[in-house]
Amino acid sequence: MTDILDLFPQYAEELKLLRKTAREFAQRNFSPELARELDKKEEFPWDLYRKAGELGLLAPSIPTEYNGGGFSTYLADIVVTEELVRAEPTLGTAIMSGPFSSHLLYFFGTEEQKKKYLPPVYKGETTFFGAYTEPEHGTDITQLNTVAERKGDKFIIRGMKTFITNAPTAKYGVLLAQTEPEKRHRGQTLFIIHTDWPGVTIRKLTGKMGQRSIPVGEIYLDNVEVPIDYVVGGEKGINQGFYWTLAYFNVSRIGPAAMAVGLMLSAFDKALEYAKKRVQFGQQIINFQLIQEKLGRMAMLIEAARSLVYRAAYYVDDYIKFKIDPRAMAAITSAAKVFATDAANQVIDDAIQIHGGYGYFEEFDVERYWRDHRVTRIYEGTNEINLLTIVDALRRDVWKP
Structure with a gap:
C-alpha cells in the first residue's frame, strides 16, 4: 500500500516510527466509552494528556531541551495529530489542543521564558x-x-x-x-x-x-x-503582538486541518465497516451503488485534503527559517484549513447517512464526530476569512496555485 510519508523520504522512516508510537499509545489508552463519558461530563482527559507528554507526543517538533519530541520537521506534529484523532476524535482533539499557542512562545519568547514555561506544558503537567x-x-x-x-x-x-x-x-x-x-x-x-x-x-x-x-x-x-x-x-x-500572532497563525491553522483529516478517517473507518456488515434486501449495503458512490467520494476527499495538509506542514520548516513570504504561507495554510474542514463536513455527514437512523445515536459515535468537527470551520480563523487571506496573496502576486 502507498504511504503518504514516502513523499518525504528524508523523514519517512522516523515519522513512521513516531506514527507507530502514537498508534500504540491510542490502542492502549483510548476507548469510545471513555470518550462518551468525558464528552457528557465536559472533562479534560488529564491522565491521557500526562501519558502523551511522557512519550513526547504533545510537541513532536519542539527541541528536547524544552521537553519536546526533538523531530526536525513540523510534519511530526501533523502525523501525531492525525493518528490520535483518527483513533478517537474526542480524546485526540483534546490531547493535541492542550499545548495550544505554546508554539507562539517557542517562536518569539526569550530563552528564559521558553525554558521556564514550555517544559511543564510538554510534560503534560499543565495546558x-x-x-x-x-x-x-x-x-x-x-x-x-x-x-x-x-x-x-x-x-x-x-x-x-x-x-x-x-x-x-x-x-x-x-x-x-x-x-x-x-x-x-x-x-x-x-x-x-x-x-x-x-x-x-x-x-x-x-x-x-x-x-x-x-x-x-x-x-x-x-x-x-x-x-x-x-x-x-x-x-x-x-x-509586536499583532504581527507575531499572525505569524503564529500561519502555522497553527494547520492544526484544525490535521484534526479534520483525522476526523474524516475515523468517520470513514466506521462507515466502511458498517457498510460491510449491515444487510438490507438480502445483501450488504456496500453492494448498493449509492453507498458505493458515497464511500468513493469520501475516500477521494480524504486523500485530497490529506495531501494538501501535509504539503502545507512541509512548508512550515522553510517558513520558520524565513524562506517563504508570510503572505504566501498564510495562503497555503489557509487553503489547507478551508479545504480539509469543508471536506470533513461532507465526509462525516455521509458517514452518518450510511449508518441511517443508527448514525443519529451516540452508540455509533459518528454523531459525536460531527459535533467535534463542526467548530474546525470557525476557530483559527473562520473559513470565510481564510478564503479572503488566499485572495489577498493572489492580489499581491506573492502566491498562486
Missing part, C-alpha cells in the same frame, strides 16, 4: 492558552478593548477575553492586549499571564455542541500588574 478573542473582536483583532497601560517597569492590564481554549485548566498562557490604542494593530503586545495572579478571574464556558472535552473559558483582567519581564520576547516584543 496552555492563547487569549486573542474578545466579545466584540473575534475575526477582527486589529483593535482590542483589552488595554495594557505602562507604569514604569510594569503594565496594568484591564479587559476581557472569551472563547479561550484551555483557560479553565492552564496555569498560564499568552494574551494579546493594546499597549498603544491609538496605533490600533501596530500598538499591540503579547504578555505571559498566570491564571492565579491577583485580578485574573477565569470562568468556564459549558454547553458546547462538540469538542466538549476541550475546556474553554473567559478571562477577566481587573488591573492586573504584569512586570515587563512577562512581555513575550522581552522589551523588543512591545508593539
Whole structure:
C-alpha cells in the first residue's frame, strides 16, 4: 500500500516510527466509552494528556531541551495529530489542543521564558492558552478593548477575553492586549499571564455542541500588574503582538486541518465497516451503488485534503527559517484549513447517512464526530476569512496555485 510519508523520504522512516508510537499509545489508552463519558461530563482527559507528554507526543517538533519530541520537521506534529484523532476524535482533539499557542512562545519568547514555561506544558503537567478573542473582536483583532497601560517597569492590564481554549485548566498562557490604542494593530503586545495572579478571574464556558472535552473559558483582567519581564520576547516584543500572532497563525491553522483529516478517517473507518456488515434486501449495503458512490467520494476527499495538509506542514520548516513570504504561507495554510474542514463536513455527514437512523445515536459515535468537527470551520480563523487571506496573496502576486 502507498504511504503518504514516502513523499518525504528524508523523514519517512522516523515519522513512521513516531506514527507507530502514537498508534500504540491510542490502542492502549483510548476507548469510545471513555470518550462518551468525558464528552457528557465536559472533562479534560488529564491522565491521557500526562501519558502523551511522557512519550513526547504533545510537541513532536519542539527541541528536547524544552521537553519536546526533538523531530526536525513540523510534519511530526501533523502525523501525531492525525493518528490520535483518527483513533478517537474526542480524546485526540483534546490531547493535541492542550499545548495550544505554546508554539507562539517557542517562536518569539526569550530563552528564559521558553525554558521556564514550555517544559511543564510538554510534560503534560499543565495546558496552555492563547487569549486573542474578545466579545466584540473575534475575526477582527486589529483593535482590542483589552488595554495594557505602562507604569514604569510594569503594565496594568484591564479587559476581557472569551472563547479561550484551555483557560479553565492552564496555569498560564499568552494574551494579546493594546499597549498603544491609538496605533490600533501596530500598538499591540503579547504578555505571559498566570491564571492565579491577583485580578485574573477565569470562568468556564459549558454547553458546547462538540469538542466538549476541550475546556474553554473567559478571562477577566481587573488591573492586573504584569512586570515587563512577562512581555513575550522581552522589551523588543512591545508593539509586536499583532504581527507575531499572525505569524503564529500561519502555522497553527494547520492544526484544525490535521484534526479534520483525522476526523474524516475515523468517520470513514466506521462507515466502511458498517457498510460491510449491515444487510438490507438480502445483501450488504456496500453492494448498493449509492453507498458505493458515497464511500468513493469520501475516500477521494480524504486523500485530497490529506495531501494538501501535509504539503502545507512541509512548508512550515522553510517558513520558520524565513524562506517563504508570510503572505504566501498564510495562503497555503489557509487553503489547507478551508479545504480539509469543508471536506470533513461532507465526509462525516455521509458517514452518518450510511449508518441511517443508527448514525443519529451516540452508540455509533459518528454523531459525536460531527459535533467535534463542526467548530474546525470557525476557530483559527473562520473559513470565510481564510478564503479572503488566499485572495489577498493572489492580489499581491506573492502566491498562486
